[in-house]
Amino acid sequence: xxxxxxxxxxxxxxxxxxxxxxxxxxxxxxxxxxxxxxxxxxxxxxxxxxxxxxxxxxxxxxxxxxxxxxxxxxxxxxxxxxxxxxxxxxxxxxxxxxxxxxxxxxxxxxxxxxxxxxxxxxxxxxxxxxxxxxxxxxxxxxxxxxxxxxxxxxxxxxxxxxxxxxxxxxxxxxxxxxxxxxxxxxxxxxxxxxxxxxxxxxxxxxxxxxxxxxxxxxxxxxx
Amino acid sequence: xxxxxxxxxxxxxxxxxxxxxxxxxxxxxxxxxxxxxxxxxxxxxxxxxxxxxxxxxxxxxxxxxxxxxxxxxxxxxxxxxxxxxxxxxxxxxxxxxxxxxxxxxxxxxxxxxxxxxxxxxxxxxxxxxxxxxxxxxxxxxxxxxxxxxxxxxxxxxxxxxxxxxxxxxxxxxxxxxxxxxxxxxxxxxxxxxxxxxxxxxxxxxxxxxxxxxxxxxxxxxxx
Numbered sequence: 001x002x003x004x005x006x007x008x009x010x011x012x013x014x015x016x017x018x019x020x021x022x023x024x025x026x027x028x029x030x031x032x033x034x035x036x037x038x039x040x041x042x043x044x045x046x047x048x049x050x051x052x053x054x055x056x057x058x059x060x061x062x063x064x065x066x067x068x069x070x071x072x073x074x075x076x077x078x079x080x081x082x083x084x085x086x087x088x089x090x091x092x093x094x095x096x097x098x099x100x101x102x103x104x105x106x107x108x109x110x111x112x113x114x115x116x117x118x119x120x121x122x123x124x125x126x127x128x129x130x131x132x133x134x135x136x137x138x139x140x141x142x143x144x145x146x147x148x149x150x151x152x153x154x155x156x157x158x159x160x161x162x163x164x165x166x167x168x169x170x171x172x173x174x175x176x177x178x179x180x181x182x183x184x185x186x187x188x189x190x191x192x193x194x195x196x197x198x199x200x201x202x203x204x205x206x207x208x209x210x211x212x213x214x215x216x217x218x219x220x221x222x223x
Numbered sequence: 224x225x226x227x228x229x230x231x232x233x234x235x236x237x238x239x240x241x242x243x244x245x246x247x248x249x250x251x252x253x254x255x256x257x258x259x260x261x262x263x264x265x266x267x268x269x270x271x272x273x274x275x276x277x278x279x280x281x282x283x284x285x286x287x288x289x290x291x292x293x294x295x296x297x298x299x300x301x302x303x304x305x306x307x308x309x310x311x312x313x314x315x316x317x318x319x320x321x322x323x324x325x326x327x328x329x330x331x332x333x334x335x336x337x338x339x340x341x342x343x344x345x346x347x348x349x350x351x352x353x354x355x356x357x358x359x360x361x362x363x364x365x366x367x368x369x370x371x372x373x374x375x376x377x378x379x380x381x382x383x384x385x386x387x388x389x390x391x392x393x394x395x396x397x398x399x400x401x402x403x404x405x406x407x408x409x410x411x412x413x414x415x416x417x418x419x420x421x422x423x424x425x426x427x428x429x430x431x432x433x434x435x436x437x438x439x440x441x442x443x444x445x446x
Contacts, residue, residue, distance in 0.1 A: 067284055068330040103288075103291070105321060106291050109317040129374045145358050
């Protein structure tokens with residue numbers, strides 16, 4: 001059976017990527033990172049969502065990206081924005097997806113997996129450079145020269161199935177695949193029970209997605 | 224002043240790369256990883272060597288690559304080889320250099336550095352795929368699409384100044400630049416005092432390097 005490593009944050013996008021990988025016939029191994037982000041509710045969600053959506057194993061990796069700083073997501077002294085920013089926002093974590101995909105690549109090699117799935121999106125993507133198609137293409141090229149498996153001729157493919165989808169498309173596809181989105185956490189500052197702020201960029205993209213999909217928003221919000 | 228992040232393991236190669244970066248006029252920020260390797264002596268060495276060789280700051284990052292397994296360097300149940308292997312050896316750590324360079328890239332972006340130095344070598348390289356020129360070229364291409372700095376037109380260069388040098392060349396160059404190699408640890412299984420086994424691949428490449436360079440080997444060995 002073909003195998004994939006799936007990056008799973010506990011948010012709406014990555015669990016949809018997991019369900020799509022399963023539908024494509026992959027045996028899925030999910031990977032989540034404790035990287036110094038503001039809250040842990042999304043990590044708890046990731047673990048539950050992994051099992052609920054058919055992954056065969058789930059792994060956490062600790063890596064302290066707050067040690068290098070430079071982002072409102074890992075540095076409590078930088079305020080989160082509540083207005084949409086045209087430029088790349090302060091929630092950008094330097095090289096985050098590069099680091100996450102690199103570790104996924106290592107695990108994929110150990111598992112003899114042929115694929116990595118990542119839920120990045122270039123439509124409603126908040127302006128992050130490492131969510132663009134040219135980034136995914138460059139990482140795939142790197143992956144195929146970086147490993148023993150690659151040198152031995154085993155091709156690695158990086159799948160970003162949400163790349164061209166709107167948030168509404170993603171929600172409709174995931175709903176069709178049976179995902180319970182009330183379990184997912186997208187908010188940058190969810191409370192310890194996993195309830196969302198309703199104000200940050202990530203909350204606002206998500207709210208608009210449910211509205212445009214014509215579906216009820218199941219998110220639990222802080223009152 | 225131009226800035227560089229320099230990957231520093233505590234071994235002979237990476238400290239030579241640091242000295243070469245300094246000679247090229249870079250202000251150097253050194254980065255070391257506690258990644259579940261067999262011993263910590265090389266991390267202690269990295270910290271001392273950083274200051275002795277003119278870096279302005281040194282940072283440790285913890286990342287537990289033993290969680291993904293697949294290498295004799297991070298999995299104590301896999302024996303270290305004492306014979307040279309033609310194939311890629313069991314000391315290969317899946318995607319290690321990809322992970323290390325990714326984190327260096329994040330720090331470089333925070334520092335507004337234009338360069339990353341890494342002491343990889345394709346001559347006496349033990350057969351690791353992520354020590355080849357095509358790997359470095361692919362990572363540089365990735366680096367320039369992965370970050371906010373890259374999107375904004377700031378070019379990042381990955382320097383691998385040891386790539387085409389033999390171990391003897393490296394030792395001669397580092398000696399010219401004033402490095403005290405008795406402080407460096409290359410051994411895969413050094414003891415807690417940093418004394419080398421003299422038997423592993425890494426020790427044997429190093430011994431041969433000093434011999435071919437016509438210099439006395441200052442390494443402290445386990446009796």
